[in-house]
Amino acid sequence: MPTNIPQPLYQKVKTYLIGQIDQGLWPVNHRLPSEHELVAQFQVSRMTVNRALRELTDEGRLIRLQGVGTFVAPPKAQSALFEIHSIAAEVESRGHRHRCRVLSGEATAATAELADALDIAPQSPVFHTRMVHYEDEAAIQYEERWVNPAAAPHYLDQDFERQTAHDYLSAVAPFSEGEHVVEALLPPKAVAEALSMPKGEPCLVIQRRTWSGGKVVTFVRLWFPADRYRLVGRFSA
Amino acid sequence: MPTNIPQPLYQKVKTYLIGQIDQGLWPVNHRLPSEHELVAQFQVSRMTVNRALRELTDEGRLIRLQGVGTFVAPPKAQSALFEIHSIAAEVESRGHRHRCRVLSGEATAATAELADALDIAPQSPVFHTRMVHYEDEAAIQYEERWVNPAAAPHYLDQDFERQTAHDYLSAVAPFSEGEHVVEALLPPKAVAEALSMPKGEPCLVIQRRTWSGGKVVTFVRLWFPADRYRLVGRFSA
DNA sequence: AAGTGGTCTAGACCACAAC
DNA sequence: TTGTGGTCTAGACCACTTT
Numbered sequence: 089m090p091t092n093i094p095q096p097l098y099q100k101v102k103t104y105l106i107g108q109i110d111q112g113l114w115p116v117n118h119r120l121p122s123e124h125e126l127v128a129q130f131q132v133s134r135m136t137v138n139r140a141l142r143e144l145t146d147e148g149r150l151i152r153l154q155g156v157g158t159f160v161a162p163p164k165a166q167s168a169l170f171e172i173h174s175i176a177a178e179v180e181s182r183g184h185r186h187r188c189r190v191l192s193g194e195a196t197a198a199t200a201e202l203a204d205a206l207d208i209a210p211q212s213p214v215f216h217t218r219m220v221h222y223e224d225e226a227a228i229q230y231e232e233r234w235v236n237p238a239a240a241p242h243y244l245d246q247d248f249e250r251q252t253a254h255d256y257l258s259a260v261a262p263f264s265e266g267e268h269v270v271e272a273l274l275p276p277k278a279v280a281e282a283l284s285m286p287k288g289e290p291c292l293v294i295q296r297r298t299w300s301g302g303k304v305v306t307f308v309r310l311w312f313p314a315d316r317y318r319l320v321g322r323f324s325a
Numbered sequence: 326m327p328t329n330i331p332q333p334l335y336q337k338v339k340t341y342l343i344g345q346i347d348q349g350l351w352p353v354n355h356r357l358p359s360e361h362e363l364v365a366q367f368q369v370s371r372m373t374v375n376r377a378l379r380e381l382t383d384e385g386r387l388i389r390l391q392g393v394g395t396f397v398a399p400p401k402a403q404s405a406l407f408e409i410h411s412i413a414a415e416v417e418s419r420g421h422r423h424r425c426r427v428l429s430g431e432a433t434a435a436t437a438e439l440a441d442a443l444d445i446a447p448q449s450p451v452f453h454t455r456m457v458h459y460e461d462e463a464a465i466q467y468e469e470r471w472v473n474p475a476a477a478p479h480y481l482d483q484d485f486e487r488q489t490a491h492d493y494l495s496a497v498a499p500f501s502e503g504e505h506v507v508e509a510l511l512p513p514k515a516v517a518e519a520l521s522m523p524k525g526e527p528c529l530v531i532q533r534r535t536w537s538g539g540k541v542v543t544f545v546r547l548w549f550p551a552d553r554y555r556l557v558g559r560f561s562a
Numbered sequence: 563a564a565g566t567g568g569t570c571t572a573g574a575c576c577a578c579a580a581c
Numbered sequence: 582t583t584g585t586g587g588t589c590t591a592g593a594c595c596a597c598t599t600t
Contacts, residue, residue, distance in 0.1 A: 096588060122566065133590045135372075138567080146383070154567045155598035272509035272529040272551040290527030290551070292509040314509040314527070333569060359585065370571045375586080391586045392579035566598075571591105579585075 097132050099302065101140035104130075109149065109160055110262045120150070120158040147264060176252050179223045188249050191218040191282070195237070195244065205297060205307045206236050215243045217253060220282050227283045230275075230311040239305040253308075261300040269295040272314070279311050290314045334369045338377035341367075346386065346397055357387070357395040413489050416460045425486050428455040428519070432474070432481065442534060443473050443541045452480045454490060457519050464520045467512075467528075467548040476542040490543075498537040506532040509551070516548050527551045 095103070108114045121129065126137040141158055144150045151161045179186035195213045203210040215235040220227050233253055235243045239261045246256050257263075275283065275291045285291075292312040298305050332340070345351045358366065363374040378395055381387045388398045416423035432450045440447040452472040457464050470490055472480045476498045483493050494500075512520065512528045522528075529549040535542050 098588080124565085133592090135570095135591090136589065138569090139588095141567090152567065153598085154596065155565080157566065269555055270507060270529065271555040272527040272549075274525070274527060274551075288511070288525055290509040290511060292507070292529075312509075314511075318506055318508040335569080361584085370573090372572090372589095373570060375588090376569095378586090389586065390579085391577065392584080394585065564598100564600080567596090569593100569595080571593075574588100574590075576588080577586090579583100581583080 097130070098136050098139040098143070101126065101130055101132070101137055102144060102302075105140065105144060106149065106262075106264070114160050116160050116162045118160045120160070122157065149264070174252060174254055174258075175221050175229055176255065179221075179228075182223070184224045187222040188252060189220045189222070190248050191220065193217040193244050193248075198234075202234055202307070206234065206304045208236060208238075208304075213237055215240075217244075217248070219248060219253070221252075226316065228312065228316050230279045230282050231308060232311075233306060233308040235306045236304055239300060239303055253306075257298075257306055261305045263298040263300050263305065264302075265299040267297045271295075273311075275311055283311065283313050285313050292317055334367070335373050335376040335380070338363065338367055338369070338374055339381060342377065342381060343386065351397050353397050353399045355397045357397070359394065411489060411491050411495075412458050412466055413492065416458075416465075419460070421461045424459040425489060426457045426459070427485050428457065430454045430481050430485075435471075439471055439544070442544045443471060445473060445475075445541075450474055452477075454481075454485070456485060456490070458489075463553065465549065465553050467516045467519050468545060469548075470543060470545040472543045473541055476537060476540055490545075494535075494543055498542045500535040500537050500542065502536040504534045508532075510548075512548055520548065520550050522550050529554055 105120070114120070120126075120141075123134055123137050123141065126141075127134050130137065141150060141152065145152050145158075149161055150158055152158045176186040176188075194216055196216050197211045198206065198208060198214045200210050202214060203212065206214065208214070215237055217231075217233050217235075219231050219233075221229040221231065231253070235253075235257070237243070240257055242260075243253075243256070246253070248256070271293045272290050273293045274288070275285060279285075279291070280287070280289075283291075292314055294310045294312070295308070296310070297307050342357070351357070357363075357378075360371055360374050360378065363378075364371050367374065378387060378389065382389050382395075386398055387395055389395045413423040413425075431453055433453050434448045435443065435445060435451045437447050439451060440449065443451065445451070452474055454468075454470050454472075456468050456470075458466040458468065468490070472490075472494070474480070477494055479497075480490075480493070483490070485493070508530045509527050510530045511525070512522060516522075516528070517524070517526075520528075529551055531547045531549070532545070533547070534544050
């Protein structure tokens, strides 16, 4: 799925640098090549390299020290409520068994709304999966997910009962930014049935968009039965 | 307080532009001078002006459209999920009028559960208030709050229709830490009536404990009608 | 002194929107 | 066609840190 849109040069440099970091080739505090070296490597002007490095610094991925060099920044701690957590890891951390049942997985054409959320062209292909997560035998989460094919072209080939969609996407397109929307909603019939919920019980709904390298990777809507889930977070001023 | 540090030129441009916006000289959607005009005005290169405009765009203050122009962006829509926000300020920032109706205010004896939440002795006195917040004429929040008298002894003497409980407590005992729990719940009858909610509609419920100087100041439970509120938050890795 | 990043210039070519 | 913003170049000068 090669995009025909030519990437700006500074974006190519950014992508390369993020790749080196996310693939573990450059650990935390590793010293990056100097601007001069990157200019030679990419055959671009120093302003272009500088912009790539400056933006990554603004995004918290790098630390720059005048007269010293550029270094890989330690990952930022985030508040619990905002953590992008792996449901599988969370369930297992409670000593229970996580299981996932895939209801559907297919490519569809993006609706206008979805195209807007994923920042792609309307009618362009989008991967769509629906699955249910179980903690031991209890259904605890209904997951409906749309994935930008440009970010994860092999998404539909995965076995999500082996590795969750979240874990797979984290591996192929590590997120750099995210946006949450939290709501209370009554579940549609299909969701209520999949979660074995009594009629009239509300769900806590989390919608999340995740970015990687400036592109939206995935848009996901998670439904939690109200009586089986709540979000907890701590913070300090 | 003259700083001896010479500001970078792009920063001077940014400061000027933000000033125009914050002083209300350039309202939302106002069209800014073009890059060319700012170049002439500040006698700097276009790259410098471009950097100022690009950074303000990244910061959400401006919107740029290729071939069209640069415009003042509307202020951020929703509250950050984890910010301790003032409901009054939030409503007013949307250009609406905030009003608060106090339903009750009294001192009671702490139940075991409440004593645990506030970290005080059971049966010791606790201040308890119930109020409803309105955005223009619509009820948007039901607030039930318990306050540690040790942290705010004059809490019950306040006129909360003048200054919200949150604002008052922030003034007398600025919070240093907090804890949130977010849930989806069906409202009890009293809450549903106060919020004029149709039967069966769920609420988004936020419970929050706030610390100041190591002591729990207040425990509050906020009920939001699901169809009139959602929480939004952004983060980066 | 040498190497690093921080900023800035005066042009350039391009894509896009409006006229 | 004109004007807008998006990107890029090939230099430059500076402040700072290390050697």
